[in-house]
Amino acid sequence: MSSSGRKLIPALALAFVAAFATGCAAENYPQSIFDPVTDLAVRVNDLFAGVFWWTMLVLAVVWIGLVFILIRYRDRPGAQPRKIYGSNIAEILWTLGPALIVISILVPTVRTIFYTYERPENPLLVEAVGHQWWWEFRYPELGITTANQLYLPAGKPIEVRLSSSDVVHNWWVPAFGGKRYNHPVTPVVDGAPTKKDYNVLYFTVDRPGEYPGQCAEFCGTSHALMRMLVVVQEPDEFEEWVERQRAPQVGLPAEFRTAEGEAPVGMAEVLARPAEELSLEAQGYQVFVRAGCAACHTIDGTSAVGVLGPNLTNVGARWTIGAGVMSNTRENMLSWVRNAPEHKPDVKMTPFTHLSDSELDALAAYLVSLK
Ligand code: CUA
Numbered sequence: 001m002s003s004s005g006r007k008l009i010p011a012l013a014l015a016f017v018a019a020f021a022t023g024c025a026a027e028n029y030p031q032s033i034f035d036p037v038t039d040l041a042v043r044v045n046d047l048f049a050g051v052f053w054w055t056m057l058v059l060a061v062v063w064i065g066l067v068f069i070l071i072r073y074r075d076r077p078g079a080q081p082r083k084i085y086g087s088n089i090a091e092i093l094w095t096l097g098p099a100l101i102v103i104s105i106l107v108p109t110v111r112t113i114f115y116t117y118e119r120p121e122n123p124l125l126v127e128a129v130g131h132q133w134w135w136e137f138r139y140p141e142l143g144i145t146t147a148n149q150l151y152l153p154a155g156k157p158i159e160v161r162l163s164s165s166d167v168v169h170n171w172w173v174p175a176f177g178g179k180r181y182n183h184p185v186t187p188v189v190d191g192a193p194t195k196k197d198y199n200v201l202y203f204t205v206d207r208p209g210e211y212p213g214q215c216a217e218f219c220g221t222s223h224a225l226m227r228m229l230v231v232v233q234e235p236d237e238f239e240e241w242v243e244r245q246r247a248p249q250v251g252l253p254a255e256f257r258t259a260e261g262e263a264p265v266g267m268a269e270v271l272a273r274p275a276e277e278l279s280l281e282a283q284g285y286q287v288f289v290r291a292g293c294a295a296c297h298t299i300d301g302t303s304a305v306g307v308l309g310p311n312l313t314n315v316g317a318r319w320t321i322g323a324g325v326m327s328n329t330r331e332n333m334l335s336w337v338r339n340a341p342e343h344k345p346d347v348k349m350t351p352f353t354h355l356s357d358s359e360l361d362a363l364a365a366y367l368v369s370l371k
Helices: 005-023 039-074 089-114 237-244 268-270 282-288 330-338 356-367
Strands: 124-131 134-139 143-148 147-154 157-164 168-171 179-182 197-202 207-216 228-235
Touching: 039 197, 124 147, 124 179, 134 147, 143 147, 143 237, 143 356, 147 237, 157 168, 157 179, 157 356, 168 207, 179 197, 228 237, 268 282, 282 356, 330 356
Parallel strands: 124 157, 147 228
Antiparallel strands: 124 134, 134 143, 157 197, 168 179, 207 228
């Protein structure tokens, strides 16, 4: 062996050990499929493990046989190979062996496929709509719409109906198992899934936690910035979240709230209030109204009912801005509102560079206060 070859071996061994050592730190990989938290993911993982060990068996048999034959039947002077053409034993063995392996893979695979399409009883219905480049989550039975951050109760069967408002996207939360396409169709919202042209995922999450996910189909410039976070809570915590989302006047700063039964404060009245009388958040709400944000966004409890962009109800509680672009702070929110395409190429949110720094600051303060 050459001297450079001798040096290469320890270097390769070191790289191998390093790769293994870093691979062991599972907590550094929140989007791993090897820590399943749903019945669906457990099933899929078991299937994967079964197929994996069958292939390992084949690999071992082939390699051991190969090494044995290479040594035992190597070229030697005068040696003549025995002819095995027409051997019934050999023919039967290499037909039956692979057939058994294929059946051992086929049966659990088909059973798992059927399991994934079995609708559980009384599931919580969620519609996950892909948009370029963010996720809309609707709970038709609860009257809630949110974006990018999905809340689910642990231990309750979930039905996720997958669709898209534009191009093909792909739902993937690795810890939940099941990666499935969002096709550009409108899901049926009457509760009875009769029109099966949207994809569906059924699962029950077995433990609370935060599980990141990601669009897994290339869908345009900012495909890599189409992330989501699924927050799984104990059922009573989830109920509290539902109540928070549905609270009357949830999106209004205190100054603009009215008592129960009273008429809501009109837009003209909101804009007429002198800014110096108002908190920064309330000034931000004035900017929100004046700048026309409602053309694209909804904030429950206000008159903003636009549906082109993400629903911003309680947007301050989300883990990031822009479906995973940056952390949800007032500074980042200001920067995002001023010029979103700078942070997320080709995003539909237009730059608001015509707003002054103080207007942007108030708007950002209002948005992050919504939680
Ligand atoms: Cu949506 Cu990639």
